[in-house]
Amino acid sequence: MSEVKLKPCPFCGSRVAPTIMDQNEAMWNDPDPDYDVIHIVVCCAARKGGCGASTGLCENDEKAVRAWNQRTHESPSEIAANGSKTNEERTFDKLQAEIRKRLTDDLKRF
Secondary structure, eight states: OOSOOOOOOTTTOOSSOEEEEETTTTTOSSOOTTSSSOEEEEEOHHHHSOOOOBOOOBSSHHHHHHHHHOOSSOOHHHHHHHTOOOHHHHHHHHHHHHHHHHHHHHHHTO
16 A cells, blocks of 8 residues: 555544554454454554554455544544534434424424
8 A cells, every 4th residue: 555644543533543453463363264364443552652442354454544534423623623513413403403393393283
């Protein structure tokens, strides 16, 4: 892989701790027989002061990086950068508005 750009850890925010590892570096004793070598990205607590978060087991570095960089929500630094609500907050607001509307509609029937 050419130069890899890992996003900061979504849990602790570390920019230096996320590390690409294979099963030997992670010191697993029993490699998964479905993969020649297992790859993960770990927010490396022991080596770089991270929190230990990691991706699932991946077939290669590229898939591990893609799994690490994929976000279901924005990190705190991303929220601060764009000054907007998180996806979760927007979803919550939509649900709240829908509940409010349904309750109002129900009350109108009485």
